[in-house]
Amino acid sequence: MATIAGVTGKQFLPTTKNYDLWQWQYATSTHEVDHDMNPGLIIQPHGKDDIKKAIAFAKAHKKAIAIRTGGHQYSGASSTGRNNIQLDLRSTFTSPDDLVYFEKGNRSFVRTSVSHSLGDFNAFLGKHYAFVPHGQCTRVHLGGHVQTGGYGQLGRSFGLLGDHVLSLEIIDHDGREKEITRSSDPDLFFAWLGGSPGNLGVLTHFSIEVHRDADHHGSLGMRAVHLYDTAKLRKLLGHLAEMSDDENFPRNYDLCISVLSASFDILGLMGGLDDQMKEEHPEIFGHDDNPLWPRMIVVYAQYVPFGPDDKPDMEFFEQLRTDSWFQSGVEEKPMSELTAQWIFRNTREFDLPYVKRTYLTKSTTLVKDGWVDWVVRRMDEIVEPVGNGQWLSAQLQCFGGKNSMFTRNAANGTSYSWRDSTMCMTIDNFHKPEKKEDAQAWEATNDKEGIGAHGIFSKQDRRVLWGSYGSFDLDSVWNAYYEDRPKYERLMRARKRADPDGTFTPNTFSVKRAA
Known part of the structure; x- marks a missing residue:
């Protein structure tokens, strides 16, 4: 593949000196072998004109486009293989x-691009005494984040x-700029927000309504950091289970x-690709504000009037108060x-490969079913042994x-x-390369005991797109990510309409297009 004439942003071919740096993303150390994350061309567009040129090139040469903002997706779905193109938008807008x-009257709004990180976005809102719900990982970027919830x-x-x-600003498969709202195009609005992120076109900006501090006087929060202790964790x-069951x-x-x-390896340096990126290229990896911590339990609790x-x-x-290493009151x-x-504040939890799981449940009987004792035992098995x-x-x-x-x-x-779920549980095993089989076996036990007809946590396999695991063929496991076939088929029809030529089908982690 060649670079694209007229594109003013940087372009990286596999033979380019710095290609390996920009190819790297969160999933590289874990899925580099089983999921191809080596694009034939990486483009860092300067603006919309570069994006349009890339789309036109892809259509003309029958290439597919993957879209990356932060590159934090667990399975590497924001990348693609050697025959395709990746648009890296992390610095474009x-x-x-x-x-x-x-502001309009007594309401407040923000128009933002997909290129901002959560850390920067949160700081911006704070300067305007405003807030909105969003995730907690500082280096996640808004493009993938908003599309996955x-x-x-x-x-x-x-x-x-x-x-x-309120509205989405996109560039479609023909290179046309469009604004999508729920009223102007309910099917595409529906599909963009929750249906196969990055597979319907290029999202550049979106507008949201935000909340004001002034409307919620008297809000309370408590942070506590406990040194890991099984009794405290239980x-x-x-308390969490009782709250969830009510x-x-x-x-x-x-x-x-x-x-x-x-976060530190008692038996020696962890090493690995992520650690190398962190040390040699912090401008790509991101900057950690709190690089080291002991074994710990962190509690965030809040009240808002x-x-x-x-x-x-x-x-x-x-009821959440107990002796702790740090507690804000x-x-x-x-x-x-x-x-x-x-x-x-850390770019990455651990500089290691991982076996990840994120489960949802609609259970209201977690206390009765013994979930607390079960999940504490599962955590103890990894946290307590030294040097495992x-x-x-x-x-x-x-x-x-x-x-x-x-x-x-x-x-x-x-x-x-x-949306009827009562609790979300992410339980990830980061491991040294030689411990991969042990990590997989531990997670397999979690799957077997925690999920299914007799599951302690959930009687149904419920997954989230941002925390994907298992099969990388979304169509083969659609019922783990979407509630029912009519909903999935509505998304399939929207995908067909938005991506008729497969321009935005860079890998198999995509909602299938309708026939």
Whole structure:
């Protein structure tokens, strides 16, 4: 493949000196062999004209285009193989005009591009005393994040980032610029927000409604970092399970508990490709603010009032108090400041390959079913042994209940799935290369015991697009990502319309196009 004439941005062929640097992404160390992440051409467009030239070239030469913003997708779906092209948009739209806050009456809005990281986006909102739900990983970028939902700390109280989208600005398969809203094109709006990210065209910008600190005086938050202790973990997860099981729990509260193995390797340097990128090319890898930590349990809890009569139940916070390595206490802070505290400041959990799992459940019997004891035992098996060559990164968060905006936003015109879920559990095993089979066996046990007809966590296999695992052929496992066949077939029809020539079908992790 050759570079494209007239493109003003940088282009990298496999023979280009710096190709390996820009080819690297979050999934490279894990899926480099089984998922081809070596594009025949990487383009870093300067703007929309470069994107249009790339689309025209791809159509003329029957190439497919993969679209990357942050490159954080677990399975590497934002990349492609040697016969295709990757559009790397992480720096394309970063001018002041690409991130604008504005007000209309008593409502606030932001027009943003896909190129901004969550860390930068959160800081921008904070300067305007505004906030919106979004994820916690600082180097995730908005393009992939909004298309896969934007799961984050405010899930119960405010829903998902994508629930706040008003319009999408895209470049389609013919190189035409379009704006898509729910009213102007409900089928494409539905498909863009939750249906096969990156496979319907090139998203460049989107507009969202954001929330104001001034409308939520009296918001409270608590952070606690506990040195890992099995008894403490069991107690804390017990509170999380009780909250998750209570379908009447008030919307005002969110609770997220994370568990991490120590970030340093007791038996020697971890090494590996990610570590090399971190040391030699921080401009690509990203900058870590908190590079080292011990084995720990992290608790984020918050309360937000929605009206003058709302008063916090301080017992919610009191039951989470326990001896800790660090604890902020219950602090009254504006929501924009609290959301900044939820950001995970490391580019990557561990500089190692991984076996990842993200599960959803609609269970309201987690306490009764013994889920707490089971998941604590599963975590202990990785965290407690010294020198086993495996590291745990887990995050567990409530989303459900009839008052939750995650649930109540289900019919808002997006296709984000499993909106009746009560909890999301990410439980990842990072491992040394020689421990891959052990890590796979540990996760296989989680699958067998936790998911299925007799599963302790969920009776149904429910997955999220951002946390994909297992088969890389989305069409073969569509029912793990979408609730029912009619919904999936609606997405198939939208894909056919948006991508009639397969220009945006760079790999098999795509909703199948209708015949």
